[in-house]
Amino acid sequence: MIEVNRQGEVWVFAEQEAAALSEVPLELLGKGRELADKLGVKLAAVLLGDGVKDLASKLIAYGADKVYLAEEPRLGYYQANGYAKVLCDLIHAHKPQICLFGATPIGRDLAPRIASAMKCGLTADCTDLQIGDHELPAGQGKHENLLLQIRPAFGGNIIATIINYDRWPQMATVREGVMPMLQADATRKGDVIDCDVNLNGTELPLKIIESRRTQKKVNLKSARVIVSGGAGVGSRENFKLCWDLANCLGAAVAGSRAAVDLGYIDRDHQVGQTGTTVRPALYIAVGISGAVQHRAGMAESAKIVAINTDKDAPIFGVAHYGIVGDLNVVIPKLIKAIRAGGRIDSNLPTAESGRKTKLGAGSNA
Amino acid sequence: MGYSCVVLVKQVPDTKRITGQAMNDDGTVNRAALPTIFNPEDLYALEMALDIRDRFGGTVAVVTMGPPAACEVLRESFYRGADRCVLITDRKAAASDTLATSYILSCAVRKIGRSDVVLCGRQAIDGDTAQVGPQLAEKLGIPQITCVQELHVLNGQTIRVTRNIGNGFELVECRLPVLLTVLDGAPMPRPSAGRRMMKYKKARARVEVEMDLAARMPDADQATRSAQVQTQMAVLAEKNLQIEQWTLADIGADLTWCGREGSPTKVHRIQSIVLTGKGHKSVQATDEAVAGMVEELITDHTIG
Ligand SMILES: Cc1cc2nc3c(=O)[nH]c(=O)nc-3n(C[C@H](O)[C@H](O)[C@H](O)COP(=O)(O)OP(=O)(O)OC[C@H]3O[C@@H](n4cnc5c(N)ncnc54)[C@H](O)[C@@H]3O)c2cc1C
Ligand SMILES: Cc1cc2nc3c(=O)[nH]c(=O)nc-3n(C[C@H](O)[C@H](O)[C@H](O)COP(=O)(O)OP(=O)(O)OC[C@H]3O[C@@H](n4cnc5c(N)ncnc54)[C@H](O)[C@@H]3O)c2cc1C
Numbered sequence: 001m002i003e004v005n006r007q008g009e010v011w012v013f014a015e016q017e018a019a020a021l022s023e024v025p026l027e028l029l030g031k032g033r034e035l036a037d038k039l040g041v042k043l044a045a046v047l048l049g050d051g052v053k054d055l056a057s058k059l060i061a062y063g064a065d066k067v068y069l070a071e072e073p074r075l076g077y078y079q080a081n082g083y084a085k086v087l088c089d090l091i092h093a094h095k096p097q098i099c100l101f102g103a104t105p106i107g108r109d110l111a112p113r114i115a116s117a118m119k120c121g122l123t124a125d126c127t128d129l130q131i132g133d134h135e136l137p138a139g140q141g142k143h144e145n146l147l148l149q150i151r152p153a154f155g156g157n158i159i160a161t162i163i164n165y166d167r168w169p170q171m172a173t174v175r176e177g178v179m180p181m182l183q184a185d186a187t188r189k190g191d192v193i194d195c196d197v198n199l200n201g202t203e204l205p206l207k208i209i210e211s212r213r214t215q216k217k218v219n220l221k222s223a224r225v226i227v228s229g230g231a232g233v234g235s236r237e238n239f240k241l242c243w244d245l246a247n248c249l250g251a252a253v254a255g256s257r258a259a260v261d262l263g264y265i266d267r268d269h270q271v272g273q274t275g276t277t278v279r280p281a282l283y284i285a286v287g288i289s290g291a292v293q294h295r296a297g298m299a300e301s302a303k304i305v306a307i308n309t310d311k312d313a314p315i316f317g318v319a320h321y322g323i324v325g326d327l328n329v330v331i332p333k334l335i336k337a338i339r340a341g342g343r344i345d346s347n348l349p350t351a352e353s354g355r356k357t358k359l360g361a362g363s364n365a
Numbered sequence: 366m367g368y369s370c371v372v373l374v375k376q377v378p379d380t381k382r383i384t385g386q387a388m389n390d391d392g393t394v395n396r397a398a399l400p401t402i403f404n405p406e407d408l409y410a411l412e413m414a415l416d417i418r419d420r421f422g423g424t425v426a427v428v429t430m431g432p433p434a435a436c437e438v439l440r441e442s443f444y445r446g447a448d449r450c451v452l453i454t455d456r457k458a459a460a461s462d463t464l465a466t467s468y469i470l471s472c473a474v475r476k477i478g479r480s481d482v483v484l485c486g487r488q489a490i491d492g493d494t495a496q497v498g499p500q501l502a503e504k505l506g507i508p509q510i511t512c513v514q515e516l517h518v519l520n521g522q523t524i525r526v527t528r529n530i531g532n533g534f535e536l537v538e539c540r541l542p543v544l545l546t547v548l549d550g551a552p553m554p555r556p557s558a559g560r561r562m563m564k565y566k567k568a569r570a571r572v573e574v575e576m577d578l579a580a581r582m583p584d585a586d587q588a589t590r591s592a593q594v595q596t597q598m599a600v601l602a603e604k605n606l607q608i609e610q611w612t613l614a615d616i617g618a619d620l621t622w623c624g625r626e627g628s629p630t631k632v633h634r635i636q637s638i639v640l641t642g643k644g645h646k647s648v649q650a651t652d653e654a655v656a657g658m659v660e661e662l663i664t665d666h667t668i669g
Binding site for chain 2: 001081084105108109110111112113115116117119120121122125127128134148150152154155158159160161162163164165166167205206207208209210211212213214219221225249281282299300302303305306316317319320322323324325326329330333334336337338340341
């Protein structure tokens, strides 16, 4: 661990594979920028790999003030031990106050290894991060400007805010797709700092014999919000309601097997036992009965909203919010409420009327 | 000779079955009102260890840290084929975060002796962190392979497995000893064996024997009772029905790294997700009700 260091930087682990950045580090830089500005410190990205120097400018464009660059052929392919060794050395040398990792397969493999070696805290799979104070019990004072690490736990049934006030750095993994990226700004300036890499052979214990990546067209797994339609949606055309709802939530669209078999949506989008298993922050099931094979793929979602005309549909058994009603009526109301930010605003047009206007304009032209 | 496997298992509340009745008035989860189960992915870890023993020879020891009630998952491990079961129970271990938990477990694994393969579930369904496996590997000074879906071969000093990393697969080889975290896509856990159940349903840890005697002989004095405990433990040991029980002192754990004091992460605040007694909240199909639901989803950071 390192001592509490109020001047310490905010660090983001710049996860890359095959010398390409995924979206997660860019999302983390967006949030990291906000945290660093609030604390009045620098934001740095830490980039490990082989032949990845060119990625530094992108990290700067997305908000980093600095990039710590550790290049070495043996870092070309990710391994927990080697990456953890390099990062621990860097943390000891520069004493950042916050270190953020994506809650990706790599981040969740790497961050605990580092936290254990550093003997510092680590909060898993955060969905929000804020800066705030923590009051100690019975007038023992308070800790100011801590990282408040907000995460669902208990199968999504509770939201815990976790802090670490003495054994720093404050480390967290952050769920993919929950932090908004900044607009890239190619004119931003930043420093690239070359770092020494000290590996002895023992830090590369794994031999990766084969590696396959499945390139799915849709990435349901990392979607934070999913709108999923079933046979009840009625037609491929009417599925547009699901796409509209998804659009205003920044959500991905999925379907039940019946919806796929009926041709409402492509097979890549199927959720369930023979499709993808998802656990988003929010799963909105519309016109889905909730057969056990479907529930197997979505019951672990942190929050489930079910919309169905049949009050006895099994989907309500796993839902947190149940709306008994016709999806053709409920979805437009939902879109309206989301556009209004949860407030009731009768002046806003419903999506229905909004679309009609558009159509009208179209046919006039 | 064979391979020595140690499996770490956790008893967890069945978080999939949380209803309004399981929430306290202050919004915290009332664990006592929830049924407890064997953490689902730990069953897959146990299966992989039993499979190693069956195919390549060796032994399977199972360790859990928890309250006396956690003996239930150890008995279940016996039913499925474990050779040896250990309960780590100590009030000083309460409130451990993942760092402290993995430290305590590392002391226990060391005490068991030589281990070639240490196995964990990928993730527990209550804490939901998936951190204990990699942290335990670091504490033991051995490599980790997370998200293991299939074990191919154990060949002298090396192991070869397939990892399922969500967006793809990796075929990985590593020298022993190693720690694996196992996913629920791995081979299906075998059911409990009837004959083993008949035998091991009588397996007990010392603390269970003590609690049982306290209930049955409320008036007996201390000396009589401890004499009884000794006798019963001797009988259990003779029949190989003993669940070994260790305290933090028994495993040589340094208390500064255990429990609340040893845990750098602290809970600042807990909010429960609103659940009604029926399990879900009914929302009317009106503008007002739908807007109210959206507002709740924004307030608890689900959307927005
Ligand atoms: C081996 C096997 C594997 C399977 N794998 C999968 C899988 O991976 N994924 C999967 O999804 N299924 C899977 N299934 C199929 C599963 O059993 C169900 O048949 C399927 O999930 C049903 O889809 P559905 O809910 O869309 O359709 P239905 O069961 O037909 O339900 C439609 C629902 O829409 C409601 N509804 C109708 N009109 C409206 C309206 N206007 N407004 C609101 N609600 C309305 C109805 O009340 C009904 O509840 C599998 C089955 C088997 C045997
Ligand atoms: C609401 C809430 C939020 C929390 N958030 C955090 C957090 O962000 N960071 C943090 O460090 N701690 C956190 N904790 C504490 C954490 O839950 C406990 O430390 C717990 O003992 C282990 O974590 P886990 O349940 O997430 O296990 P995981 O790391 O998910 O478990 C993985 C595997 O490790 C093994 N294992 C885990 N626990 C045991 C055990 N007791 N005995 C035997 N084997 C075991 C099992 O094989 C299991 O499958 C939180 C606790 C709560 C209640």
